[in-house]
Amino acid sequence: MASPEIEALTNALARLPGLGPRSARRAVLHLLKRRETTLAPLLSALAAVNERLETCGVCGNVDTSNPCAICADPRRDLRSLCVVEEVADLWALDRSRLFPGKFHVLGGRLSALEGVRPEDLAIDGLVRRIEAGGIDEVVLAMNATLEGQTTAHYVAERIERFPVRVTQLAHGLPVGGELDYLDDGTLAQALRARRPVA
Amino acid sequence: MASPEIEALTNALARLPGLGPRSARRAVLHLLKRRETTLAPLLSALAAVNERLETCGVCGNVDTSNPCAICADPRRDLRSLCVVEEVADLWALDRSRLFPGKFHVLGGRLSALEGVRPEDLAIDGLVRRIEAGGIDEVVLAMNATLEGQTTAHYVAERIERFPVRVTQLAHGLPVGGELDYLDDGTLAQALRARRPVA
Numbered sequence: 001m002a003s004p005e006i007e008a009l010t011n012a013l014a015r016l017p018g019l020g021p022r023s024a025r026r027a028v029l030h031l032l033k034r035r036e037t038t039l040a041p042l043l044s045a046l047a048a049v050n051e052r053l054e055t056c057g058v059c060g061n062v063d064t065s066n067p068c069a070i071c072a073d074p075r076r077d078l079r080s081l082c083v084v085e086e087v088a089d090l091w092a093l094d095r096s097r098l099f100p101g102k103f104h105v106l107g108g109r110l111s112a113l114e115g116v117r118p119e120d121l122a123i124d125g126l127v128r129r130i131e132a133g134g135i136d137e138v139v140l141a142m143n144a145t146l147e148g149q150t151t152a153h154y155v156a157e158r159i160e161r162f163p164v165r166v167t168q169l170a171h172g173l174p175v176g177g178e179l180d181y182l183d184d185g186t187l188a189q190a191l192r193a194r195r196p197v198a
Numbered sequence: 199m200a201s202p203e204i205e206a207l208t209n210a211l212a213r214l215p216g217l218g219p220r221s222a223r224r225a226v227l228h229l230l231k232r233r234e235t236t237l238a239p240l241l242s243a244l245a246a247v248n249e250r251l252e253t254c255g256v257c258g259n260v261d262t263s264n265p266c267a268i269c270a271d272p273r274r275d276l277r278s279l280c281v282v283e284e285v286a287d288l289w290a291l292d293r294s295r296l297f298p299g300k301f302h303v304l305g306g307r308l309s310a311l312e313g314v315r316p317e318d319l320a321i322d323g324l325v326r327r328i329e330a331g332g333i334d335e336v337v338l339a340m341n342a343t344l345e346g347q348t349t350a351h352y353v354a355e356r357i358e359r360f361p362v363r364v365t366q367l368a369h370g371l372p373v374g375g376e377l378d379y380l381d382d383g384t385l386a387q388a389l390r391a392r393r394p395v396a
Contacts, residue, residue, distance in 0.1 A: 003250075003251065003260075003261055003262055005243070005246045005247045005250055005251055005262065006247065006251070006260070008239075008243040008246065009240075009243040009244060009246070009247050011239075011243075012236070012239045012240040012243040012244075013214075013240065015236055015239075015240075016211075016217075016225040016228060016229070016236070016240075017221070017224050017225060017228050018216070018217060018221040018224060018225060019214075019216060019217065019225075023215070023216035025286065026215050026216060026286075027214040027215060027216060027217075028247075029284060029285060029286050030214060030215050031214070031244075031247070032247070032251065032253075032260050032285070033305070035248070038210070038213055038214070039244070039247070039248055040248070041206075041209075041210045041213075042207075042210040042211065042213075042214075042244065043241075043244050043245060043248055045203070045206040045207040045209075045210040046207060046210075046229075046237070046240065046241050046244060047241060047245075048203045048206065048207070049203045049204060049207050049226075049229070049230070049237070050233070050237055050238070050241055052201075052203055053201065053203055053204070053230065055230075062201075062204070062230050063201055064201050064203065086227060087227060087230070088223065088224075088227050107231070
């Protein structure tokens with residue numbers, strides 16, 4: 001029989017998205033078979049994350065400092081604020097180095113199905129940041145999904161009373177996208193938002 | 199940008215079977231979002247496995263003691279030895295409580311594709327255990343796959359010079375199996391090994 005230590009590890013891994021009980025068990029066996037090359041690095045990486053990382057009290061980013069490196073960076077444009085659903089979205093936008101301003105992580109999206117309500121997201125914190133002043137533009141960078149767009153509409157409504165410009169990421173053809181393979185929704189958005197050729 | 203701690207954890211998780219770079223990143227975000235309920239238990243379970251578990255020097259099982267609980271159990275029948283590919287197979291057979299003897303874990307299966315040769319498996323250790331005497335029967339409990347059966351044939355050849363009975367798990371209809379849905383290979387095995395009705 002597998003020992004209780006193995007059962008506990010299997011259960012902890014099975015709770016990760018993308019792994020079920022069977023694949024978690026397979027992962028545990030993989031870890032046990034190659035302890036030096038897999039178990040030890042995973043353990044130390046996990047311990048480092050657990051010890052050193054914290055959530056930024058200003059924007060919700062995850063970093064080794066609080067406020068995070070982005071919030072503490074004086075070269076960042078304080079006047080534009082980009083609102084995203086998850087920390088991963090912040091990282092994706094920051095990787096592109098195209099947005100010079102600050103960020104705000106909501107920590108999810110409104111979802112009737114998953115029972116996520118406005119008070120479960122960091123919307124009050126966003127309102128307070130805008131209320132404090134100094135922000136000219138709020139970019140709503142939610143996912144182009146039904147839930148992402150619902151969240152964007154809700155946030156837009158919550159902040160419409162402030163004198164800030166509220167914008168949204170453009171929808172349309174992705175770079176390299178072929179018309180023939182695109183869904184009708186994207187095509188419709190691209191057509192509706194068509195622009196004069198420069 | 200994601201911090202180096204997060205990159206390291208993502209890379210360590212991505213090396214697990216069943217997780218790729220993207221799902222590993224998703225798992226890391228899941229861990230960061232629910233630190234108390236997911237990250238902390240995973241960390242302590244991993245640390246416990248790393249500290250307490252060792253591989254049994256006799257049979258290759260993984261347990262908190264060496265020799266393992268099965269090898270140390272005096273009620274086990276020393277005369278029968280069941281050879282399996284992986285520790286998971288040992289656990290599966292032991293869960294069923296149908297095999298009263300001891301086990302021997304090969305640590306894999308012969309595979310030209312994956313470059314697994316006989317010297318990569320614990321076959322020499324198996325030969326030494328049989329050579330030491332006291333064993334009447336060796337049950338080859340490899341998977342019913344091409345590689346498992348190749349391994350079984352190879353092991354059978356390596357131990358044919360010893361005065362032990364070498365047996366193999368029966369192939370045939372799984373319990374609850376319907377003829378119509380079974381592959382031809384299983385059907386052929388079941389027909390070839392047909393037995394008189396009691």
